[in-house]
Amino acid sequence: MYWFGKLKVFKAAVLKPATGFTVIIPARNEEDNIENCIRSILNNNYPENLFEIIVADDFSTDRTPEIVHRLQAKYANIHIISLKKIITETINSYKKRAIELAIAQSKHEWIITTDADCIVPKGWLHLFNAYIQKNNRVFVAAPVMFTCNNSFLDIFQCLDFLSLQGITAASVYAGAHSMCNGANLAYKKTVFYEVDGFKNADHIASGDDMLLMHKIKMKYPENIGYLFSDEVIVTTPPMPDLKSFLNQRIRWASKATSYKDKRVFRVLLLVYFVNLFLGILFIACFFRPQLFLIWLSFILAKALLEMPFMYKVSRFYSLQRLLFLFVLMQPFHILYTVISGWLGTFGTYKWKGRKVR
Structure with missing residues (x-):
């Protein structure tokens, strides 16, 4: 910011x-x-x-x-x-x-x-x-x-x-x-x-x-x-459907381990593990419901910390109208980050009709 x-x-x-x-x-x-x-x-x-x-x-x-x-x-x-x-x-x-x-x-x-x-x-x-x-x-x-x-x-x-x-x-x-x-x-x-x-x-x-x-x-x-x-x-x-979107993001994530500047890789790794932690904590809520308020506190804190930055960026692009869904989309963003990050490193995906390793 x-x-x-x-x-x-x-x-x-x-x-x-x-x-x-x-x-x-x-x-x-x-x-x-x-x-x-x-x-x-x-x-x-x-x-x-x-x-x-x-x-x-x-x-x-x-x-x-x-x-x-x-x-x-x-x-x-x-x-x-x-x-x-x-x-x-x-x-x-x-x-x-x-x-x-x-x-x-x-x-x-x-x-x-x-x-x-x-x-x-x-x-x-x-x-x-x-x-x-x-x-x-x-x-x-x-x-x-x-x-x-x-x-x-x-x-x-x-x-x-x-x-x-x-x-x-x-x-x-x-x-x-x-x-x-x-x-x-x-x-x-x-x-x-x-x-x-x-x-x-x-x-x-x-x-x-x-x-x-x-x-x-x-x-x-x-x-x-x-x-x-x-x-x-x-x-x-944007991608027209969920499958295309995930394949695009997996393709983007696939280059993460290829940076010679390891500072970039460490930042990407930090982002991934923060989201993985929040994802695991959410799953734990089903077994220990008392954890839900802790998980929700993390989500709200994350969204509130990111919101000023997102407002500045969205104002430059004249897209402030989209921010009303920013907090609601946090759980979905965590899920997609974990999935695409994992598959981008260890999986395969399809792009433009080709299977890519």
Whole structure:
């Protein structure tokens, strides 16, 4: 909360576009989303000679490639790479490989990654351009937000994701560099190659964002930035059902043991065991009902301590209306944290129709 409160919204004077961007979109069976994503990027009105879009088609079996090819016929700066024409063996991280292949074919110095189901704001590229010109950074994280349709599961995901985004902004500003999200991320291509890209992390399905961030932090500890502006927020839908949500969070949790900076791992371990303790205490209440008031006291104390931070973060994202369910969702958050943390370390999960170890 302290470091989040220190953040100042980035307000840049209008600067002449000078930064070249390659926007990389890994896509697998995204026929319902890919066109809207690409058009939102094109709507930035950034000079065509200073940006390109590369869609890395990850073995799609729907109309995703067809839609991209149709847009490609109208816009010369849209390109597509087909992974099935290049990858012949079974691998564990198709997304990292897709990004690597796209970077190899990119023509601009700055790489921006986003996801095929994301929508970027109109000033997206202009703000990244201004931030890069004003700050000596080689890696820039930026905010992401879930859209919310007001179902219980949607609100739960939005609140959980708000907390992660708040921690991301605060930790990068504080110099801890512990988190980021590949849906809104920029880094210099030369630096990607300096740290050997995803080498030594390419066996993990997740981590195309945070594990790369940690590698770059080791080489450039003072050159990691966070573009804190509500005008650069990328929006993406939450998972449509409980199964998809758990698989997503298990995938995120699967990289926890891969951080070379063990301070991050220790924090994750602490969070896990606090939630495990609260979960075990709740189960114990069925055998010793007198423990319920103790458990409830812990839950209320936890929620009250977290609420000021959540209010600050939700105000930045204009989502204060969701906080009325924050206390009620605490038990569900504990349960999901324990399950996803365990399965992310010891289990398998399905993502994009693939079983991942």
